Amino acid sequence: MTTTWLAVPQDSPFGPHNLPYGVFTAPDQPGRRRIGVAIGGFVLDVGAAARAVGEPSVLLDADSLNPLLAAGRPIWTQVRASLTRWLGEESYRAAVSPCLLERGEVELHLPFEVADYVDFYASEHHASNLGRIFRPGSDPLTPNWKHLPIGYHGRAGTVVVSGTPVVRPHGQRKAPADPMPSFGPTRRLDIEAEVGFVVGAGSTLGSPVPLESFREHVFGVLLLNDWSARDIQAWEYVPLGPFLGKSFATSVSPWVVPLDALEHARVAPPARDVEPLPYLDDRDAEPWGLDLSLEVRLNGHPISRPPFAAMYWTAAQQLAHLTVNGASLRPGDLFASGTVSGPEVDSRGALIELTWNGENPVELPDGTTRTFLENGDEVTITATAPGPDGTRIGFGEVTGRIVP
Ligand code: MN
Numbered sequence: 536m537t538t539t540w541l542a543v544p545q546d547s548p549f550g551p552h553n554l555p556y557g558v559f560t561a562p563d564q565p566g567r568r569r570i571g572v573a574i575g576g577f578v579l580d581v582g583a584a585a586r587a588v589g590e591p592s593v594l595l596d597a598d599s600l601n602p603l604l605a606a607g608r609p610i611w612t613q614v615r616a617s618l619t620r621w622l623g624e625e626s627y628r629a630a631v632s633p634c635l636l637e638r639g640e641v642e643l644h645l646p647f648e649v650a651d652y653v654d655f656y657a658s659e660h661h662a663s664n665l666g667r668i669f670r671p672g673s674d675p676l677t678p679n680w681k682h683l684p685i686g687y688h689g690r691a692g693t694v695v696v697s698g699t700p701v702v703r704p705h706g707q708r709k710a711p712a713d714p715m716p717s718f719g720p721t722r723r724l725d726i727e728a729e730v731g732f733v734v735g736a737g738s739t740l741g742s743p744v745p746l747e748s749f750r751e752h753v754f755g756v757l758l759l760n761d762w763s764a765r766d767i768q769a770w771e772y773v774p775l776g777p778f779l780g781k782s783f784a785t786s787v788s789p790w791v792v793p794l795d796a797l798e799h800a801r802v803a804p805p806a807r808d809v810e811p812l813p814y815l816d817d818r819d820a821e822p823w824g825l826d827l828s829l830e831v832r833l834n835g836h837p838i839s840r841p842p843f844a845a846m847y848w849t850a851a852q853q854l855a856h857l858t859v860n861g862a863s864l865r866p867g868d869l870f871a872s873g874t875v876s877g878p879e880v881d882s883r884g885a886l887i888e889l890t891w892n893g894e895n896p897v898e899l900p901d902g903t904t905r906t907f908l909e910n911g912d913e914v915t916i917t918a919t920a921p922g923p924d925g926t927r928i929g930f931g932e933v934t935g936r937i938v939p
Contacts, residue, residue, distance in 0.1 A: 537923070539622045541635070543575035548929020550575070552922045554618050555790035555931070556600055556755065559641040568598035568644055572618055573790055573931070576638050583634040584621055600647040600754075600791065604735035605866035608751050611735065615795055643789035645696040646757075647733065650867035652691040652785065653857055654729070654761055654777075655684050657848035659805075661876035664888045669769075681809035684848040684856045686870075689761075690782035694869065697788050697933040703910060704783040706767035721764035721780075723893075724908040724937060727874040728831050728841050728884035728916045731759035732850045733791050734868035744858040746820045749851035752864055755791040758829070758916050758933040759871045762786065765887055765907070787869075788916075788933040796928050800920035802826045802844050814859055815852050823849035827930070829875055829918045831884065833908075836899050841875035841884040843918070910939045 539551040549555070551574060559571045559578055571578035585592030594603045594610065603614065621627045656662055659676070662685075666675035679685065703724055709716035735754030738744050744752055761781060768780030804817070804824035817823070827843035853870055874884040883889045886907055890896055896904035908914070915934040922928040 537619060537623065540625050540628045541575055541622060547575050548919055548927050549573040550926055551622055552926055553792060553796050553928045555792045556646060557789045558599055558644045558646045561636055561641050570595055570597060570600060573638060574622060577635045578638050578641050580634045580636065584631050587630040587634055588621060588627055590617060601867050604647060604754050607736040611754060615793060643696065646789060646791055647867050649691040649694045649869050650865040652689040652694055653686050653870040654689045654873065655686040655853050655871060656873040657684055657846045658873055658876045659847040660878055661874040668892045684853045687776040689785060693782055694785045694787055697786055699786060699935060700938045701762055701784045701935045702938055704764050706764060706779050707770055708766040709770045716770060721767055723765035725763045725765050725886045726914050727761035727763055728829055729759040729761050729871045729874060730827060730843055731757045731787055731869055731871045733757065734864050735866055737866055738858060738864040740863040741861040743861060744854055746817055746851050746855045749823060749854055750794065753794055755793045757791050758788040758918055758930050760786040760914065760916055760933050760935060761871060786933050786935045788931050790931045792928060792930055797825060797920055799923050800826045804849050805845060805847060814855055817849065817852060823851040827918045827920045829916060832915045834899060834913055838897055839881055839883055839889060841882050842877040843875050845877045846872060908937050910937050912937050
């Protein structure tokens with residue numbers, strides 16, 4: 536049982552067993568970005584703490600997580616052990632206490648410079664629902680879906696931190712009945728509740744990363760909202776996939792939960808009914824299903840509770856697939872799961888599914904309804920996972936408000 540000398544409630548989502556990493560500025564030095572670790576209601580300035588206890592601080596004294604990401608698994612393990620010791624052993628209390636700030640007083644920033652961004656499509660429920668909506672009468676899943684984790688390359692430069700306003704994008708829209716496309720603000724702005732995986736250690740061009748090397752490359756996990764303009768997307772996506780309907784903004788939560796904090800959340804993925812090719816076959820590998828419980832709130836009202844454990848493809852399979860052609864990884868690469876949707880109506884992770892393409896609007900407590908997002912709407916995604924000894928691992932939240 537991990538303990539701390541700090542006053543942290545037993546049920547805190549940011550207990551001593553979590554220790555997620557972020558980047559913050561504080562009011563005393565608003566221009567100086569620092570690495571912080573969340574613990575209870577506090578943020579530990581880890582660079583200052585390292586200096587205070589006289590231990591190496593160079594990776595922790597940075598203005599982003601990238602140097603730490605690049606350092607690799609043995610260093611990540613060492614740094615986490617140091618943090619656990621500093622916050623756990625009474626003998627460090629006097630030196631470390633002055634490096635704690637109230638979490639409510641700091642501003643959180645994008646925690647790392649995003650290198651490449653890839654988004655997958657790993658929920659069978661989500662993919663089947665979209666298939667039923669867009670290709671009625673044919674197989675809900677495309678013939679390739681159970682043979683490979685489908686994905687597309689997104690836009691790394693427009694990944695933004697939680698709280699960044701999302702400007703309603705303009706673009707070409709054409710409903711099937713329209714004779715010609717028109718230009719203007721999207722009328723079908725949607726969310727996709729997803730989980731993102733942050734790559735730390737890079738890989739060599741030409742060398743695939745096999746399933747069993749997942750831990751060596753993936754540093755941690757965050758929450759992600761893949762904002763999607765469905766009308767722009769529907770008109771542009773054939774045959775090369777999503778482009779401007781998604782590249783205008785992708786929001787991420789400010790805290791990166793270390794993979795090490797999720798040991799108790801690991802579960803077997805759902806049974807697969809198609810045998811995958813050997814490089815994707817995880818039947819004899821460690822299972823990387825993760826029991827994360829997501830919640831999506833629209834203007835404060837819960838509209839969905841997507842279960843991440845229901846995802847067909849795991850992050851380890853996605854990483855193996857994304858590098859199987861020899862494409863290399865860089866520190867700061869980000870790949871996302873795809874919309875997390877479960878089997879129930881109220882566990883779907885996008886409005887297009889929740890409202891069945893606008894046919895069944897979502898009702899809000901103020902009496903209004905939504906098919907897609909309106910200006911002023913705010914969407915917040917949160918998640919927790921099981922931790923050790925009945926504790927919970929919190930991911931914080933990713934939130935964004937739509938502006939015209
Ligand atoms: Mn997506």
